[in-house]
Amino acid sequence: MCFVPSGWSQQGAGLSRRTFLGTGLAGAVSATVFGASRLAGAQTLPRQAASGSSGVVALTGATVYPGPDVPPIQRGVVVVRDGRILAVGSQGEVVIPGDARILDCPGLSVTAGFSNCHVHFMERKWQDAEHAPASHLTDALAAMLTRYGFVRVVDTGSFLPNTRAIGRRLDRGDVAGPQIITAGSGFAPAAGSPYYVQPARVPELTDPGTARALVTELLDADGDLVKLFTGSWATQTSIVVMPVDVVRAATSTAHQRGKLVVAHPSNGAGARAALDGGVDILAHTFPSELTGPWDRSLPLRIREAGMALIPTLKLWKYEARRLGVPAARAEAARVNSAAQLKAFADAGGQLLFGTDVGYMADYDPTDEYLLMQQAGLTFWQVLASLTTGPAARFARAAHSGRIVAGMDADLVVLDGNPERDISALARVRYAVRLGRVVYDGKPATG
Numbered sequence: 001m002c003f004v005p006s007g008w009s010q011q012g013a014g015l016s017r018r019t020f021l022g023t024g025l026a027g028a029v030s031a032t033v034f035g036a037s038r039l040a041g042a043q044t045l046p047r048q049a050a051s052g053s054s055g056v057v058a059l060t061g062a063t064v065y066p067g068p069d070v071p072p073i074q075r076g077v078v079v080v081r082d083g084r085i086l087a088v089g090s091q092g093e094v095v096i097p098g099d100a101r102i103l104d105c106p107g108l109s110v111t112a113g114f115s116n117c118h119v120h121f122m123e124r125k126w127q128d129a130e131h132a133p134a135s136h137l138t139d140a141l142a143a144m145l146t147r148y149g150f151v152r153v154v155d156t157g158s159f160l161p162n163t164r165a166i167g168r169r170l171d172r173g174d175v176a177g178p179q180i181i182t183a184g185s186g187f188a189p190a191a192g193s194p195y196y197v198q199p200a201r202v203p204e205l206t207d208p209g210t211a212r213a214l215v216t217e218l219l220d221a222d223g224d225l226v227k228l229f230t231g232s233w234a235t236q237t238s239i240v241v242m243p244v245d246v247v248r249a250a251t252s253t254a255h256q257r258g259k260l261v262v263a264h265p266s267n268g269a270g271a272r273a274a275l276d277g278g279v280d281i282l283a284h285t286f287p288s289e290l291t292g293p294w295d296r297s298l299p300l301r302i303r304e305a306g307m308a309l310i311p312t313l314k315l316w317k318y319e320a321r322r323l324g325v326p327a328a329r330a331e332a333a334r335v336n337s338a339a340q341l342k343a344f345a346d347a348g349g350q351l352l353f354g355t356d357v358g359y360m361a362d363y364d365p366t367d368e369y370l371l372m373q374q375a376g377l378t379f380w381q382v383l384a385s386l387t388t389g390p391a392a393r394f395a396r397a398a399h400s401g402r403i404v405a406g407m408d409a410d411l412v413v414l415d416g417n418p419e420r421d422i423s424a425l426a427r428v429r430y431a432v433r434l435g436r437v438v439y440d441g442k443p444a445t446g
Contacts, residue, residue, distance in 0.1 A: 058103070062075075076090055088405060115386060115391075117352040117353060118355060119357050146178060157185060187250065192242070211247075224259065226250060230273040231273065239269070281309070282307060317371070320333065382425070
């Protein structure tokens with residue numbers, strides 16, 4: 001979470017955020033109550049078609065969306081074998097192997113697997129991931145992520161050793177869920193640890209030398225990317241901006257190791273620090289007008305610098321409702337965030353879908369899809385933000401993000417037609433990661 005307009009009530013917010021981040025940043029581990037098993041582990045795709053010994057599965061009769069820049073295939077066929085897409089096309093064009101297991105999907109839609117580029121693994125249910133029952137972790141991942149089609153996620157703030165433990169269990173296959181790319185806890189400017197994590201503190205970058213040393217330490221500890229609070233809510237009414245020379249030192253160190261840097265801007269000054277410091281991704285829009293109206297030149301400058309944007313529009317609506325924000329202020333935040341997103345998209349900027357779930361207790365992304373559409377984005381732009389955009393930004397476009405023969409068998413089967421009804425993107429029948437079902441359509445219990 002990034003943004004709190006001036007004048008918002010914070011009494012309840014500080015406690016909830018401290019609970020959210022403080023426990024993880026302090027490395028606390030405690031016992032949890034584990035739910036019943038729903039998916040004991042990764043399964044072959046899908047359960048209804050899992051009899052027999054063949055490694056080939058054919059999804060037939062759905063509307064198939066191979067990518068956001070090509071037309072859909074009506075009454076399409078997708079054939080999967082050994083974690084890869086073997087063939088895709090219309091019925092009559094694709095030869096289905098005789099030993100294939102058939103899943104008939106009339107009335108459904110199939111897209112490439114989704115990415116959520118802004119999540120957190122900081123809730124109590126993720127603690128002690130190394131030893132938690134596999135069924136508990138699988139159910140928890142389904143409740144927050146895979147039931148909404150997310151087969152790859154970017155964690156922008158968590159306790160790194162614990163998140164790495166979740167990832168190891170996913171790699172071993174005893175837990176079913178998405179691939180996790182993680183930044184650990186992130187870095188704040190000097191005297192700028194977010195007030196809502198206190199008494200815990202985010203590591204602070206006091207000068208360029210410290211920035212280089214701490215970023216190196218994170219990457220040596222197996223962090224996948226670097227998160228910077230280039231603008232941080234140090235108190236309920238003040239934002240501390242990270243000096244550009246510190247941002248540059250952190251960014252250049254990460255880039256030397258081939259790692260991306262994502263920035264939490266909070267306001268226009270934080271966005272400018274990220275821009276001038278060479279950051280790769282903005283983690284949010286920045287609708288706060290605490291320091292004055294937002295700079296209308298920034299979206300184009302961000303696009304020209306080759307930065308990507310994760311909008312997180314629902315976050316502002318969520319916070320407004322949770323904190324009882326006056327309607328006029330909530331509407332101003334909505335208008336600002338929508339205008340920033342539309343201006344960036346109109347400039348041809350690369351969008352990455354993200355929702356800040358794990359901070360937000362409401363996991364359903366439907367409102368994010370609707371708000372993106374209301375901001376003026378087309379279905380195809382939203383689909384790109386879920387699929388080809390993240391694949392390109394995270395250097396995976398050669399094997400993921402599209403339904404093309406030879407690509408990874410990362411698929412989402414949707415109930416309905418998202419081209420006509422954008423909310424259908426959240427109605428997931430199956431989520432498939434490398435040919436394995438990670439969500440099978442049952443209600444999640446986590």
